[in-house]
Amino acid sequence: IRTAAVIPAAGRGVRLGPGAPKALRALNGTPMLIHAVRALAASRAVSLVVVVAPPDGAGEVKSLLDAHALPERTDFLVVPGGESRQESVKLGLDALPAAYDIVLVHDAARPLVPVDTVDAVIEAVREGAPAVVPALPLADTVKEVEPAAAAGEPEPVVATPERARLRAVQTPQGFDRATLVRAHETVTDNVTDDASMVEQLGETVVVVPGHEEAFKVTRPLDLVLAEAVLARRRL
């Protein structure tokens, strides 16, 4: 069984503030995307990494991959992305050679995911789950609200889901390839992760333990945290 990883890296990263596309911003001097590629290629099971670049940035991303040391046993492909994360993932899937039966989808914005988490996801797919997500329990209580009609208006709370039953979902998410392809062909709603498309097909999605260091670099404080994690790893 061969495993490939698709890394959507085509987002602009507006919430991070002005600057280069998020995946190309540096963490301790190395672009976030390179950290993410290394994190997935660190798994011996992953033999191909497909990077989905910003639509006008495929050339730049190819040069970046060439300029950084990456494992020799791994193949790399770069394809241009789309308007939404979903479209970018679909373009990455379209580029996969036939030999791959298991696909991981991993956000470039989660550059520090440990290899043990990657391997745990792959293992659960190999054991027969059509879709696997790494996830963590929540520290915060979560409220569902009626979103404000205008900015600054207070928002009424609609419900408080029982926290013990909630999980914060990370990536890489792992899939039986045929199931993920069918999900992308069938589901047209706007979703924020790939597993929810598989849920909509009525297929089982299972959770394995995630890791704190697989957090998503989204806001400026996350850059500080990511650099602190990298500094601690070098100790």
Ligand code: C5P
């Ligand atoms: O915006 P968000 O943080 O959810 O993005 C998650 C991942 O999806 C990021 O790695 C981002 O680069 C990627 N993405 C993409 N194509 C888009 C939008 C986001 O590949 N059009």
